[in-house]
Structures are given as C-alpha cells and as structure tokens.
Amino acid sequence: xxxxxxxxxxxxxFEDLNFTYAREWxxxxxxxxxxxxxxxxxxxxxxWAAGALPLGIFGGGDELEVIHGDAYYQSYICRIPRSxxxxxxxxxxxxxDGMLFPFVCDVIRNLSGIWKIMFPNVYSKFFDTPQNYQSSxxxxxxxxxxxxxxxxxxxxxxxxxxxxxxxxxxxxxNENRKAVREVYDxxxxxxxxxxxxxxxxxxxxxxxxxxxxxTKMLRDYVAAARDEDRPIRDNCRIVVxxxxxxxxxxxxxxxIEMAGCYVVDDDYMLVNRWLMTDxxxxxxxxxxxxxxxxxxxxxxxxxxxxxxxxxGQFLVESVRRSKAEGVIFAAPSFCDPxxxxxxxxxxxLTENNIPFIAFKYAENSGQMQPIREQAGTFADSIKLWSEQx
Amino acid sequence: xxxxxxxxxxSMLKQKEMIARNYDAITSAKETGRKVSSTxxxxxxxxxxxxxxxxxxxxxxxxxxxxxxxxxxxxxMDAEKRGHSEDVCTYVKADIGMMARGNIAxxxxxxxxxxxxxxxxxGCFTFMKWFExxxxxxxxxxxxxxxxxxxxxxxxxxxxxxxxKQLKEVIIPGLEEVSGVKFDIDRLREYMRNSAxxxxxxxxxxxxxxxxxxxxxxxxxxxxxxxxMFTAFRGxxxxxEYYKLLRKEIQYRVDNKLGPITPDGEMKDQKxxxxxxxxxxxxxxxxxxxxxxxxxxxxxxxxxxxxxxxYDQGFRHDETRPLESLAxxxxxxxxxxxxxxxxxxxxxxxxxxxxxxxxxNSIKSCNSFSAGQLLMMxxxxxxxxxxxxxxxxxLVDPRYFSAANVKNRLESYFQMIDQKRxxxxxxx
Ligand code: SF4
Ligand code: SF4
Numbered sequence: 080x081x082x083x084x085x086x087x088x089x090x091x092x093f094e095d096l097n098f099t100y101a102r103e104w105x106x107x108x109x110x111x112x113x114x115x116x117x118x119x120x121x122x123x124x125x126x127w128a129a130g131a132l133p134l135g136i137f138g139g140g141d142e143l144e145v146i147h148g149d150a151y152y153q154s155y156i157c158r159i160p161r162s163x164x165x166x167x168x169x170x171x172x173x174x175x176d177g178m179l180f181p182f183v184c185d186v187i188r189n190l191s192g193i194w195k196i197m198f199p200n201v202y203s204k205f206f207d208t209p210q211n212y213q214s215s216x217x218x219x220x221x222x223x224x225x226x227x228x229x230x231x232x233x234x235x236x237x238x239x240x241x242x243x244x245x246x247x248x249x250x251x252x253n254e255n256r257k258a259v260r261e262v263y264d265x266x267x268x269x270x271x272x273x274x275x276x277x278x279x280x281x282x283x284x285x286x287x288x289x290x291x292x293x294t295k296m297l298r299d300y301v302a303a304a305r306d307e308d309r310p311i312r313d314n315c316r317i318v319v320x321x322x323x324x325x326x327x328x329x330x331x332x333x334x335i336e337m338a339g340c341y342v343v344d345d346d347y348m349l350v351n352r353w354l355m356t357d358x359x360x361x362x363x364x365x366x367x368x369x370x371x372x373x374x375x376x377x378x379x380x381x382x383x384x385x386x387x388x389x390x391g392q393f394l395v396e397s398v399r400r401s402k403a404e405g406v407i408f409a410a411p412s413f414c415d416p417x418x419x420x421x422x423x424x425x426x427x428l429t430e431n432n433i434p435f436i437a438f439k440y441a442e443n444s445g446q447m448q449p450i451r452e453q454a455g456t457f458a459d460s461i462k463l464w465s466e467q468x
Numbered sequence: 469x470x471x472x473x474x475x476x477x478x479s480m481l482k483q484k485e486m487i488a489r490n491y492d493a494i495t496s497a498k499e500t501g502r503k504v505s506s507t508x509x510x511x512x513x514x515x516x517x518x519x520x521x522x523x524x525x526x527x528x529x530x531x532x533x534x535x536x537x538x539x540x541x542x543x544x545m546d547a548e549k550r551g552h553s554e555d556v557c558t559y560v561k562a563d564i565g566m567m568a569r570g571n572i573a574x575x576x577x578x579x580x581x582x583x584x585x586x587x588x589x590x591g592c593f594t595f596m597k598w599f600e601x602x603x604x605x606x607x608x609x610x611x612x613x614x615x616x617x618x619x620x621x622x623x624x625x626x627x628x629x630x631x632x633k634q635l636k637e638v639i640i641p642g643l644e645e646v647s648g649v650k651f652d653i654d655r656l657r658e659y660m661r662n663s664a665x666x667x668x669x670x671x672x673x674x675x676x677x678x679x680x681x682x683x684x685x686x687x688x689x690x691x692x693x694x695x696x697m698f699t700a701f702r703g704x705x706x707x708x709e710y711y712k713l714l715r716k717e718i719q720y721r722v723d724n725k726l727g728p729i730t731p732d733g734e735m736k737d738q739k740x741x742x743x744x745x746x747x748x749x750x751x752x753x754x755x756x757x758x759x760x761x762x763x764x765x766x767x768x769x770x771x772x773x774x775x776x777x778x779y780d781q782g783f784r785h786d787e788t789r790p791l792e793s794l795a796x797x798x799x800x801x802x803x804x805x806x807x808x809x810x811x812x813x814x815x816x817x818x819x820x821x822x823x824x825x826x827x828x829n830s831i832k833s834c835n836s837f838s839a840g841q842l843l844m845m846x847x848x849x850x851x852x853x854x855x856x857x858x859x860x861x862x863l864v865d866p867r868y869f870s871a872a873n874v875k876n877r878l879e880s881y882f883q884m885i886d887q888k889r890x891x892x893x894x895x896x
Contacts, residue, residue, distance in 0.1 A: 206619075
C-alpha cells in the first residue's frame with residue numbers, strides 16, 4: 080500500500096463523526112463494548128482487556144455543526160466540551176457504553192458530572208491520576224484507582240478482567256507504542272517524507288482502531304514512506320506544543336508546514352506516547368501500569384512537576400532530540416493548562432536560546448491566513464538566524 | 469434603609485483588627501524570624517501550618533483585597549504584558565502583577581518572600597500552575613498536597629489514605645524542615661478543637677438564612693462571615709471569639725426580626741430570597757451588592773461560602789483523628805465535589821431556605837466554578853420549578869464588570885419572579 084492509500088483510510092476514520100468503524104467493530108461480535116475517553120491520558124490497556132474498544136473523543140473538529148453544545152457553555156470556555164456534548168446529544172455516541180474523563184483540567188473534570196446527568200445509563204467516570212510521583216504514595220493510590228476502574232469496567236462489560244487479559248492487552252499497547260515511536264523517529268530523520276498532517280491523521284487513527292490494527296497501519300506507513308521519493312524543502316524544523324487536548328483543525332496542522340516549518344515533534348494525541356517505555360508484562364499488571372505512569376510518563380501541562388529545575392526540560396529535550404530549531408506554542412483559546420504553563424516553558428526555552436512563537440486556535444477556527452503568516456515569518460527568521468551562525 | 473453611614477458591628481471591627489494584625493505579623497516576619505507560607509483557601513490547612521508556628525499568607529485573599537481597593541486592574545494588565553494569557557484566572561495575574569509591584573501588603577509594607585509554598589491542590593486546577601509560577605519566582609520549597617476530586621460524588625477510603633499519606637510523608641516533614649519545629653500532634657489537636665467550635669457557630673449563623681426575614685445576607689454579608697474561617701485564623705482563639713460575637717449579633721437580629729446590615733444600613737424590605745452560585749465580583753463589590761438590596765433581594769444561601777469547607781453539610785474538624793479529618797476537610801470542599809453533588813446542594817438550599825430561585829454569577833476566568841453552570845442552573849430550575857438567572861462578571865478584573873448589563877439582568881430576573889408568583893397565585 081502507498082502512503083496515500085494509508086493516509087486516505089486514516090482520513091476517512093478522522094472525518095467520520097458517526098464513528099462507523101467503532102459501531103461496526105462493536106456489532107461484529109456479541110458482548111463487545113466501546114468505551115470513549117477524552118484527552119489526555121487513560122490507560123487504554125484496561126479497556127482493551129475488558130474486550131472493549133477504547134475510543135478517543137477529541138471534540139468535533141471544524142466539520143461538526145454545534146447546535147446544542149453552545150447552550151451548555153459560556154463563551155469563555157474552550158470548544159471541546161461543547162462539541163463533545165453535541166456528539167452526545169446528536170446520538171453520535173449512542174453506541175458508547177462507557178465514558179472516561181481523565182484528570183486534565185476543571186472543564187473536563189466538570190464534564191464528567193454533566194455526562195452523569197445527561198446520560199445516566201452510560202458508565203461514566205472521572206478518572207483521577209496522581210500528582211504525587213512517589214511509588215509508595217501516588218503509585219499506591221493509582222493502583223487502587225486502577226482496581227476501581229477495573230471493577231467498573233467489569234460491571235459494564237459483564238465479564239471479569241483477568242491479569243492475563245491485562246498482560247495481553249499491555250503487550251498489544253507496548254507494540255503500538257513502539258510503532259508510534261518508529262513513526263516519530265522516522266519523521267525526525269526525514270521529515271519531508273512524513274508530512275505533519277499525515278502523521279497527525281495516522282496518530283488520530285489510533286483513537287478509533289484497535290491497537291494491533293493501528294500498529295500495522297503505522298508500520299505499513301513507515302515502510303511505504305521510506306521508499307517514496309518526496310521533494311526536500313528548505314523548511315526549518317519546529318516542535319509544536321500545547322495542543323494536547325482540543326485539537327487544531329487539520330488545516331492548521333497543514334498550514335504550519337506550508338508556511339515553511341517541518342514539524343518534528345508535537346503533543347497531539349499524547350495518549351499514544353504517554354508512557355515512554357514498555358510496560359512489563361510479567362508480575363502484577365496494575366502495579367506495572369502504575370509504575371510506568373509514575374516513572375516513565377511524559378511531561379505535559381496537566382501534570383505537576385515537583386522540581387523547579389526539571390520544569391520544562393522535557394520540552395527542551397524534545398527540541399534537542401528532534402534537532403528542532405524552534406518551538407510553536409499552539410494552544411486552544413481559554414485552555415487553562417496550556418496557557419498557564421506557557422510562560423514557564425517559554426522561560427526555559429529562552430534560557431536555552433531556543434526561539435519560539437505562540438498563537439491560539441479553536442477546533443473550528445477557519446481563518447488560517449494569520450497563522451500561516453506568523454509561522455512563515457518565524458520560519459524565515461530561524462533560517463536567517465541559522466545562516467548567520 | 470435606616471442609616472447612611474456604614475454600620476460596623478463589633479464582630480466586623482474584630483475581624484478587621486485580626487486581619488491587620490496578621491498582615492503586620494507577615495510584613496515583620498524578617499525581623500521576628502517567623503516563617504511564612506503561602507497557601508489557598510480551599511483545602512487550607514491552617515491548623516497544621518500554625519502548629520509549626522508558621523504564618524499563613526493567602527494569595528487569593530491578597531487578590532481580593534486588591535480587587536476591593538480597585539488596585540487589581542493594573543496588576544492584571546502588568547501580568548498580561550509579561551506574557552500571561554488574557555484567558556486565564558485573574559487571581560493568578562493579580563498576584564503576579566502584585567509581585568512585580570513590590571508585593572505591598574494592605575498595611576503599606578512589603579511582604580516577605582514566602583518560605584514555603586503549600587500547594588494544597590483542592591478543587592481547582594489553576595492552583596497547581598499558580599504555585600509552579602510562583603515557585604519559579606521565589607525558588608522556595610513547594611509542598612504539593614494532591615487532593616483527589618470526588619468524581620463519583622463521594623470520598624473513598626483510597627482518597628483519604630492517599631491524602632493522609634501525603635500529609636505524613638510529604639507535608640509534615642516539609643513543614644518541619646522549613647520551620648525547624650518538630651511536629652506536635654497535640655498542638656494540632658488543640659487548634660482543631662478550636663476550629664470545630666467556631667465551625668458550629670458559623671453554621672448556626674449561615675442557617676439563620678432560613679428565617680423570615682433573613683437576618684443575614686449569605687453572599688455579600690457571607691463573605692465577611694466566612695473571612696476568619698477560610699483564612700489565617702481557623703483554629704485560633706481569636707476565631708472562636710469572633711464567631712461567638714457574630715452569633716450574638718445575629719441572635720439579636722433574629723430576636724428583633726431585623727434584616728441584614730448592608731453598607732447602607734439595615735435592609736428592611738425583603739421581597740426576594742435568592743440562592744447564589746459562584747464567587748462575587750470584588751472590584752465593584754458594593755455597587756453589586758447595592759443592586760440587590762435596593763430591589764429588596766436578600767441572598768439566603770450561597771455556594772461561595774462553602775468553598776473553604778462545607779461545614780453546613782456536617783463536616784467538623786475532628787481532633788480525635790486529626791490527619792484523616794484534615795483529609796476529609798480538603799476532599800469535601802465545595803469545588804472538589806462533582807456536579808451532581810453541587811446541584812443537589814443547591815436544590816436543597818432552594819427548598820430548605822424557601823428561596824425564589826437560583827442566581828448564578830458566572831466568573832469569566834474560573835473554570836472550576838463556571839464550567840457546567842448553565843446545565844446546573846437548568847437542572848435546578850427543572851427540579852424546583854423556580855426560575856434561575858445567569859450573570860457574568862469576573863473576580864478582580866474590572867474590565868469584565870458591566871454594571872448596566874448586570875443591573876438589567878437582575879431587574880428582569882426580579883420581574884420574572886414576580887410573574888411566577890402571580891401565576892402561582894392565580895393558579896391557586
Ligand atoms: S482545551 Fe484545555 S481547557 Fe479545554 S478541556 Fe482541554 S485542557 Fe481543558
Ligand atoms: S480558577 Fe477559580 S477557583 Fe481557581 S484560583 Fe481562580 S478563581 Fe479560584
């Protein structure tokens with residue numbers, strides 16, 4: 080298969096706001112369930128181990144007409160909760176058996192309560208993750224939370240989740256994370272062969288496909304992309320950060336690249352990469368998931384960083400690893416985590432002489448011209464700067 | 469209104485004196501050698517902080533003070549100029565702007581840098597980032613106490629254990645190190661005993677809102693009543709005294725069927741009884757309040773007065789199990805409760821306080837309170853059959869207080885209540 084064919088499949092999945100794939104998956108065998116989850120992170124291993132498909136709900140994008148959702152939110156709240164409600168009230172999620180709302184911010188936290196009121200027959204849960212990163216404190220707490228989640232999912236699915244189910248599921252996701260890393264590594268190596276919007280769609284496909292199928296898609300893509308000739312452009316290399324929850328419209332992802340920036344790292348759909356190492360398949364699976372979370376998860380704005388000197392180093396490291404020349408802060412309007420975090424990250428970049436720009440977007444932003452201009456000027460200034468070195 | 473000059477009851481004078489004394493203690497900490505912590509109102513561990521002899525400085529309260537003195541606007545703009553987004557909580561920006569202007573306390577003296585940031589993460593995401601931002605400036609020890617959210621509407625053993633463990637292994641050792649004082653559980657118990665006494669009296673006062681006429685205004689007046697309880701005084705003898713005084717004063721009003729005291733004197737005519745959700749606006753506090761009492765609207769219950777503890781729901785600090793009790797205190801603060809729970813509370817207020825409806829003051833930059841308020845209002849309207857109204861302001865950013873809009877909204881709301889009553893009468 081060519082990259083074009085693979086990307087076209089991913090795009091179809093992305094554009095389908097009726098989630099036909101997930102519906103069909105559920106209908107294909109008796110007893111199958113679907114559990115929706117919101118950004119940023121839930122342990123999908125648990126859902127998959129229950130014989131259920133984890134379905135990432137990342138808002139409605141720029142194609143969904145929000146008719147009812149606006150009646151639930153004031154104008155000064157971001158877009159994703161209203162488009163998610165729209166998906167709910169327009170019955171696009173009527174096949175979803177459970178919904179998980181992770182620790183991200185107070186908007187998603189409160190949406191968990193709204194869901195309980197509006198959809199009382201759906202298993203819905205605010206899924207808390209620890210902000211204390213010691214195994215004996217936050218780790219223990221998290222193991223118990225996982226137990227609770229397991230019980231909740233068992234009840235929803237009407238079946239037990241055994242340790243072996245979990246181990247198998249962990250193995251599937253280990254493989255998936257490996258494939259995700261391969262795509263990102265490949266893009267760092269040859270960004271002209273893996274345009275940002277294509278990688279975006281591939282990663283987004285992981286929000287609806289079962290892990291094994293998604294893994295295959297990613298590997299097929301890398302294999303095909305390696306063999307394809309694509310022109311190398313005189314682009315600069317940048318990292319995009321701040322887009323971990325409400326997603327930018329696809330056009331925005333494209334615009335950044337068209338303005339002269341190769342995106343060599345990003346934080347879109349961070350759930351794919353949240354755990355940075357394999358989760359051991361031996362031993363107690365819940366302890367393993369917890370330890371991976373506590374010790375080997377990414378730094379992002381919805382996590383507390385307990386040491387000042389470490390704060391923001393993750394981003395600096397990402398710039399170094401991906402050989403980027405600058406950072407674009409692209410955050411949803413009214414996004415507390417991204418916008419409160421931003422000044423601290425910017426200070427760290429300044430200390431490290433890494434240039435950056437910042438803008439805000441909404442998932443339904445239509446006007447790309449200003450962003451394209453801003454990114455274009457940024458790219459030019461980076462090139463100019465590197466020529467002078 | 470009977471008197472034009474502001475009436476100051478003894479409890480108000482006492483509170484004023486307590487606040488002044490605390491600011492003096494904070495601004496002279498360098499000379500006296502006392503340590504200063506910064507912490508938040510929800511999940512405020514004042515008894516614990518005091519048991520180490522540490523002074524408690526609350527940035528939210530400083531922001532409120534600056535808001536009320538109309539000093540917060542330029543501070544917020546300063547912070548925005550320094551790269552803080554216009555979209556985020558204005559308390560944070562007022563605090564950062566205040567810092568940039570020398571951190572001057574209301575007594576005119578500069579505040580010392582905190583010796584410790586006690587990040588009691590209770591009910592609000594912004595807290596976490598706020599103290600990461602301050603830590604960057606002050607480079608001082610920062611102690612994070614993560615209080616899980618009651619997502620399913622109740623606290624679990626796991627949540628309590630987690631908080632207790634953090635208290636034992638992170639917070640207490642951290643405060644010992646900062647203060648050089650060994651943890652003394654008996655001292656903590658003593659303060660907690662005081663807290664419970666004061667809490668009894670506060671609840672008694674808040675519940676007089678059920679009477680007709682209500683002797684209190686549970687929102688505008690309420691912010692004064694909760695002052696000592698929510699800040700640096702809970703657990704002190706002073707707070708016990710304050711609440712005794714307050715109770716006596718309110719008892720007097722009850723006995724004489726007097727309405728609440730407003731800045732313009734006693735409120736006589738109580739035409740509308742409201743429950744209010746959301747924090748007040750501080751930059752136009754008096755003007756805002758006046759819009760209510762001028763129309764004969766008294767607030768009989770509010771959720772804002774439960775932000776620093778939901779004592780009226782039965783919680784009391786319990787000296788017999790101090791750490792568990794502190795954990796339960798944090799877990800049960802209003803904004804740490806899930807939406808169905810918050811709705812249930814307000815529904816009960818409407819019924820038990822015989823209110824005419826729910827008014828929501830939605831705060832532009834506070835997602836913790838605001839996200840979901842429209843649904844909450846509609847749900848309460850549905851359950852109680854009483855009309856709701858929605859106004860939008862901000863806490864300390866004067867740019868978002870439009871007096872004309874708020875007044876219009878309130879007037880139409882009162883008309884709506886009148887019509888509802890007429891309708892009910894004619895149906896009867
Ligand atoms: S976009 Fe930001 S503020 Fe909105 S729900 Fe996501 S994390 Fe929260
Ligand atoms: S977001 Fe709301 S609860 Fe949080 S600090 Fe700001 S005003 Fe307080």
